[in-house]
Amino acid sequence: MLDMKLFRHDITALASSLASRGFTLDVAAFDALEEKRKSCQQETQALQTERNASSKAIGQAKARGEDIAPLVAEVGELGDRLVESNHQLQAILSEIDTLCLSVPNVLEDSIPAGLREEDNVVLSHWGEPFKFAFEPKDHIALGALNRGIDFEAGAALSGSRFVVLRKDMARLHRALGQFMLDLHTQKHGYEETYVPYLVKSECLYGTGQLPKFKEDQFECAGDHDLTLIPTAEVPLTNLFRDKIVSADALPIKLVAHTPCFRSEAGSYGKDTAGMIRQHQFEKVELVQLVSEEQAESAFSDLCSHAEAVLQALKLPYRRVALCGGDTAFSAAKTYDLEVWLPGQQLYREISSCSYCRDFQARRMSARYRGPDGKPLFLHTVNGSGVAIGRALIAVVENYQLENGRIAVPDALQTYLSGAAVLGD
């Protein structure tokens, strides 16, 4: 959520800024609501003052042993008016709240203009795509060899967009997660964290998945208010809901390896084949909670931590700055890492790193004590470090041998009992 001051004092500037990410802010509707809110709130508070004073007077009169009946009669319908006025106020406030919760973050000035994927800007490349002496296969063909990646079995159990991994593929998948966790905890200073995979809806409001992206979530059926996490960013960041941490605890750096669940509504027909887009996938997620001053360097650090995974695996990738229209709801700035997939001859997203300023912290009231002791909203940074399913695809495609076996990246060998080649 944005600072209410932006809405109240400079809403036209806000509206034009939001237009750069393709969001239309209904200025007239907001102004009208604010007007109503102001007068209603003033009236309500005036009635409350009156009510408080009257009740106090009655109490004092009673303590002196006087007859309070006339005083009580005098208060009369004051209570009813107060209730009525307060109901109105609550209704207005919740309308304003609903409106504000649906407004995305303000973008940083530096990010590329444009609303479409083609407007994203490639910032840098790392590594050279390997020149194969044979025609490289994609992960679907390679995975089919020993039923190592079994889409039919996944579909039989759970439907489309689910997969079963077997033998060396399952092992490689596990190894990748372990490797990433170790890298971030041992080299990058993140605290390993285990979190619930089901969260209350307030958490999804906190990080910004709700109210706008309800259809992307997997809600738990039944009597619970629980939803499967679409990313560990949700539980990790919400650890600080309604908390005030001391400034010397910052930066807080957390990493978690979790499954992620996405309904992928609105992506019918997109990446239907293969493991690129699944309802359930695993991801190692990095989250930092920092002060405003620390935020810029935290963001570039976090990006470099995600890149370190790909560099250690020697996977060619490029860094892309997302344009306004492509930047996530809660983010002020997002860089994607796209890994080279020789089977498809293109770069595919494998990590997305976002700086959210105080947008999420404001929604969940996550704060720290500033230099003068006053609470300030934390700034949040998050990113995948990296998506495990897609990392598996990348390793399989980039390290394939002519006979369909998979060479093991040096960095992973200790996680695979020293094996240099997979697939038998």
Place this chain on the structure above:
RNA sequence: GGAGAGAUGGCUGAGCGGUUUAAAGCGGCGGUCUUGAAAACCGUUGAGGGUUUCCCCCUCCCAGGGUUCGAAUCCCUGUCUCUCCGCCA
């Protein structure tokens, strides 16, 4: 799942319908005293919001409803914690 007990400000903890719209202690901060420190003493000390913004007002005693002129206090529902029993990885 069953039965009980709880949830109060940074912490401990009183209050159980109106002189308490949160006592007291601890901690924190400022001051007096002191060569300095400790001790003692004095003062101060939460969050959010409104506003005619160095003043005043409103809200917050787990959450949401209700009773009342008035609720931390009474009633209902929910959440969480603790103890015991059962079950289970």
